Amino acid sequence: MTARRHRSTFRYIGKRLIHAAFTILGIAVINFLLLQLAPGDAAEALAGEAGTADAEYMESLRRQFGLDRSLIEQLGAFLLRIVTLDFGWSFRHGMSNWDLIMDRLPATLLLMGASILLALIGGIVMGVIAARNVGRLPDRLISVGALLLYATPPFWIGLMMIVLFSVKLGWVPTGGMYDVIGGKTGFAHVLDVMWHLALPVLTQAFFYLAIYTRLVRAGMLEVLNLEYIRVARAKGISENRIAYRHALRNAVLPLLTVVGANIGTFLGGAVLTESIFSWPGIGRLMFDAMMQRDLNLLLSILVLSSIFVVIANLLVDLLYAVINPTVELK
Amino acid sequence: MKTDMTLRMSRRAILLSGAAAGVAAMLPGGMAWAQSAGGTAVMTIAPEPNAMVSAFNSASPVAVISGKMVEGLVRYDWDLQPQPELATGWEIAPDGLTVTFTLREGVKWHDGTDFTSADVAYSIMELLKQHHPRGRAVFASIERAETPDDHTVVLHLSQPAPAMMAALAGWESPILPKHVYEGSDPLTNPANNAPIGTGPFKFAQWERGSHIILERNPDYWDEGKPYLDRLAVRFYADPSARVAAFEAGELHLGGDGPIPLNEVARFRDNPGFVVEERGIEMNNSLDILECNLRNEHLARVEVRHALMHAINRELMLGTVWYQLAELLTGPIPQSLPHFHTDDVPAYPYDPDRANQLLDEAGFARGAGGMRFTLRLIWPAVGDTYDRAGQFLRQQFREVGVDLVLQSADVPTFIRQVYQEYDFDLSMFPSSVTADPTIGSHRFYHSDFIRQGTPFVNASGYDNPKMDEVLDAAAVEPDPDKRRALFHEFQRIAMEDLPILPLARPIYVTIANARLKDFMTGPEGVRNGLGAAWLEA
Numbered sequence: 001m002t003a004r005r006h007r008s009t010f011r012y013i014g015k016r017l018i019h020a021a022f023t024i025l026g027i028a029v030i031n032f033l034l035l036q037l038a039p040g041d042a043a044e045a046l047a048g049e050a051g052t053a054d055a056e057y058m059e060s061l062r063r064q065f066g067l068d069r070s071l072i073e074q075l076g077a078f079l080l081r082i083v084t085l086d087f088g089w090s091f092r093h094g095m096s097n098w099d100l101i102m103d104r105l106p107a108t109l110l111l112m113g114a115s116i117l118l119a120l121i122g123g124i125v126m127g128v129i130a131a132r133n134v135g136r137l138p139d140r141l142i143s144v145g146a147l148l149l150y151a152t153p154p155f156w157i158g159l160m161m162i163v164l165f166s167v168k169l170g171w172v173p174t175g176g177m178y179d180v181i182g183g184k185t186g187f188a189h190v191l192d193v194m195w196h197l198a199l200p201v202l203t204q205a206f207f208y209l210a211i212y213t214r215l216v217r218a219g220m221l222e223v224l225n226l227e228y229i230r231v232a233r234a235k236g237i238s239e240n241r242i243a244y245r246h247a248l249r250n251a252v253l254p255l256l257t258v259v260g261a262n263i264g265t266f267l268g269g270a271v272l273t274e275s276i277f278s279w280p281g282i283g284r285l286m287f288d289a290m291m292q293r294d295l296n297l298l299l300s301i302l303v304l305s306s307i308f309v310v311i312a313n314l315l316v317d318l319l320y321a322v323i324n325p326t327v328e329l330k
Numbered sequence: 331m332k333t334d335m336t337l338r339m340s341r342r343a344i345l346l347s348g349a350a351a352g353v354a355a356m357l358p359g360g361m362a363w364a365q366s367a368g369g370t371a372v373m374t375i376a377p378e379p380n381a382m383v384s385a386f387n388s389a390s391p392v393a394v395i396s397g398k399m400v401e402g403l404v405r406y407d408w409d410l411q412p413q414p415e416l417a418t419g420w421e422i423a424p425d426g427l428t429v430t431f432t433l434r435e436g437v438k439w440h441d442g443t444d445f446t447s448a449d450v451a452y453s454i455m456e457l458l459k460q461h462h463p464r465g466r467a468v469f470a471s472i473e474r475a476e477t478p479d480d481h482t483v484v485l486h487l488s489q490p491a492p493a494m495m496a497a498l499a500g501w502e503s504p505i506l507p508k509h510v511y512e513g514s515d516p517l518t519n520p521a522n523n524a525p526i527g528t529g530p531f532k533f534a535q536w537e538r539g540s541h542i543i544l545e546r547n548p549d550y551w552d553e554g555k556p557y558l559d560r561l562a563v564r565f566y567a568d569p570s571a572r573v574a575a576f577e578a579g580e581l582h583l584g585g586d587g588p589i590p591l592n593e594v595a596r597f598r599d600n601p602g603f604v605v606e607e608r609g610i611e612m613n614n615s616l617d618i619l620e621c622n623l624r625n626e627h628l629a630r631v632e633v634r635h636a637l638m639h640a641i642n643r644e645l646m647l648g649t650v651w652y653q654l655a656e657l658l659t660g661p662i663p664q665s666l667p668h669f670h671t672d673d674v675p676a677y678p679y680d681p682d683r684a685n686q687l688l689d690e691a692g693f694a695r696g697a698g699g700m701r702f703t704l705r706l707i708w709p710a711v712g713d714t715y716d717r718a719g720q721f722l723r724q725q726f727r728e729v730g731v732d733l734v735l736q737s738a739d740v741p742t743f744i745r746q747v748y749q750e751y752d753f754d755l756s757m758f759p760s761s762v763t764a765d766p767t768i769g770s771h772r773f774y775h776s777d778f779i780r781q782g783t784p785f786v787n788a789s790g791y792d793n794p795k796m797d798e799v800l801d802a803a804a805v806e807p808d809p810d811k812r813r814a815l816f817h818e819f820q821r822i823a824m825e826d827l828p829i830l831p832l833a834r835p836i837y838v839t840i841a842n843a844r845l846k847d848f849m850t851g852p853e854g855v856r857n858g859l860g861a862a863w864l865e866a
Contacts, residue, residue, distance in 0.1 A: 038741070038742070039738075039741065039742040039745045039746065040739075040740070040741025040742050040743075040744055040745035041741060041745075042741075044740075044741045044744040044745055044749075044784060045740055045741040045744075046387065046389075047463070047744060047784040047785070048709065048740035048741060048743070048744050048784065049380075049387075049389035049390075049391075049740070050387060050388045050389045050463045051388070051389075051390075051615075051759070051761050051785055052388060052463050052464050052761075052772075052784075052785050053463050053783060053784050053785065054463070054466055054467065054783060055780060055782065055783045056466065057461075057463050057466070058782065058783060058784070060461075064517065091517075091518075092380050093380060093523075093538070094380075094381060094518065094520075094522055094523050095523070100538065103537075103538055103539075104538065104539055107539075159570055159574075162570075162571070162574045163574065166574055166578050167574050167577045167578050170578065173578070173580060174571060174574040174575045174578050174580060175566060175571050175574075175575060176540060176541070176564060177540060180537075180540065180541040180543065180562050180564065181370050181372065181560075181562055274567070275567040275568045275571075276568050276570075276571055277571070278540075278564070278565060278566045278567060278568070278571055278575075280537065280538070280539030280540035280565075281539070284539055284567055285538075285539060287567075288377070288378075291739060291740070291741075292380075292741075293741050
């Protein structure tokens with residue numbers, strides 16, 4: 001029985017990975033073609049910053065960036081690099097795209113992971129509390145709070161938190177990932193990073209926290225009226241155990257679907273949070289690459305991001321089966 | 331014949347080089363005894379630079395960081411006259427065809443190698459002249475660089491190049507080590523991101539997207555300097571984040587207008603901060619409206635005169651620039667007093683006169699009271715141009731000209747204006763630099779109608795008389811005659827008006843009041859910060 005199940009799981013993963021490879025290739029080609037629509041090129045972006053250039057300089061830049069080649073040649077070279085996982089060289093930054101991205105990716109993953117975790121845990125706890133007290137004061141407070149967080153633009157919350165907690169109260173730094181002057185090491189460094197992480201994580205998490213709270217609340221309310229819960233109550237199982245072991249397991253499945261779909265959005269939202277909090281992540285790198293028409297770098301980031309999102313979604317799908325063993329992977 | 335300026339300069343240069351370095355260090359502030367050494371100052375540069383050396387990328391953020399580590403032959407005083415840096419003296423031959431630099435002795439590169447004349451010759455001939463965005467033009471006349479000994483460089487020119495003497499600062503034309511660059515592709519040399527220079531600070535770390543750390547150079551030739559142990563540069567993508575960082579005391583210094591214009595007044599009223607308006611006199615970035623003369627309406631000079639009359643610039647000063655700007659009388663601002671004149675045709679705000687000119691030009695008001703429509707494009711950098719666009723739209727409506735506004739990101743702007751000539755009016759920051767031959771020539775000379783090249787004559791303006799004056803000014807070694815030529819340039823420019831000069835915005839420098847002597851000359855925050863110190 002379990003052996004067969006394992007075999008089918010592996011076959012499922014294999015199938016999904018092959019799908020994923022084609023999806024990513026498709027995304028890469030579409031991105032490449034879409035970015036060609038942006039007027040102006042890297043040489044013009046560079047000249048724009050310098051405020052000056054002559055024809056020879058522009059020509060040498062274009063040659064250096066490989067912009068003098070035909071579109072088909074550029075696309076071919078790009079796809080070849082993707083397939084061989086060679087992400088190329090950023091002439092804008094004078095270093096390899098892979099190094100550039102790997103320098104910045106951990107910061108974004110930390111921010112993303114921490115805020116997803118916070119939104120998930122917070123959303124589940126709040127949602128369960130609200131559902132168990134439906135119509136009463138705690139439910140009202142949580143619902144109004146969630147509505148407020150849902151309706152307020154995250155960048156505004158972020159800025160207001162900086163004004164309050166950093167400028168007025170001086171509790172946390174205004175931005176950055178760690179104290180660049182102090183040179184802390186070991187545990188002190190970890191604490192320092194967490195200190196810097198607090199406001200960005202809250203800013204990024206609030207919106208999703210609100211969504212998840214409402215989702216869990218609705219899911220719980222639905223499940224709590226089902227027969228099997230009544231059976232569980234009849235068996236004399238404690239209310240806490242019913243809520244967290246029996247009801248939540250089923251209520252959380254739709255939540256999981258939404259989280260899976262949100263992973264890409266979290267990555268996108270990083271641009272905003274990273275800008276406000278000067279967080280040295282990939283979102284900012286991506287934004288600047290667009291503005292500077294550093295298309296090789298931008299495409300590398302987009303491809304890596306799509307690989308990441310595809311894998312994360314695969315993991316979420318696998319989680320279904322873990323949470324609810326009756327779900328079959330096909 | 332040796333010019334007055336040259337004589338004065340070389341005498342002072344020789345005097346300085348003879349004096350003890352310590353005395354020289356005390357001259358500017360006269361407060362050397364009060365300075366406390368040590369500490370880490372934190373500054374910001376926006377946006378984050380893409381390289382560390384300004385030889386191959388002359389963008390402003392690169393110049394700011396570059397200026398801390400690498401140096402030039404000279405620096406400039408507040409009168410924009412050259413002062414010794416790596417060169418202790420210089421002499422321009424009476425015919426202007428040879429320039430001899432005497433170099434400072436005992437200077438070492440950050441890697442311990444001696445600095446010599448070979449480095450200077452190599453930097454100018456092989457690096458700046460070949461690869462600097464402006465270098466090909468600025469150093470065009472240099473035919474060869476001779477190095478008779480380790481501390482003398484003689485530049486031989488095909489024709490006099492007076493503008494060159496205004497472009498030798500370290501942040502503009504850095505001198506780089508020959509032994510590091512020779513035999514490599516200079517554009518991809520690793521030292522571009524981890525410079526080896528002669529400057530007061532040494533490169534230590536660059537965490538992209540986050541910060542740069544520079545360490546004090548203990549072997550700096552200007553003994554005792556720099557006073558700071560370390561200089562940290564942090565990056566804040568969001569201007570409001572910069573405001574917060576200043577207010578939280580995390581940030582000591584930021585130049586080139588680091589905070590939104592509407593916040594400047596609040597910082598000025600706060601004794602914890604210093605708002606410095608100087609330090610942009612080498613840049614002279616002007617906000618201008620370039621007219622596309624290929625447009626049938628703008629081709630008529632009366633129309634251009636009328637548009638200038640239609641703008642209430644006194645009102646614009648407050649609304650658009652929050653009073654932080656100098657209203658221009660012509661293409662050369664007052665911050666270049668040795669070239670500026672206001673003895674030029676003027677176009678005061680006068681809507682009646684504007685209407686009359688447009689009527690006379692034969693563009694009568696049609697249905698809806700509009701005569702014709704123009705498209706105004708600007709690069710989306712900051713929000714000043716958004717305000718200016720809205721303002722101009724209202725002003726031009728009064729005289730029956732409908733303005734369609736287009737804000738474009740920088741590469742789009744450049745493609746549309748300079749490659750496709752697809753615009754009617756273009757509003758952008760145009761830098762005169764420290765010398766109009768470098769900065770203004772390209773916008774007014776007909777030789778610079780070069781499709782596809784950014785920031786040149788996009789209007790299509792072509793006046794042989796103008797070309798003649800600009801050509802003469804470029805090679806005139808006599809300062810008085812040169813000034814007369816530039817006065818003539820300003821008169822013709824304001825008569826023909828291919829470009830409507832609006833204002834010279836003042837990009838302030840903000841500093842925490844604890845940071846002292848951060849502003850030592852017209853280069854502003856591009857200076858090496860060797861003299862800067864933190865009050866305990």
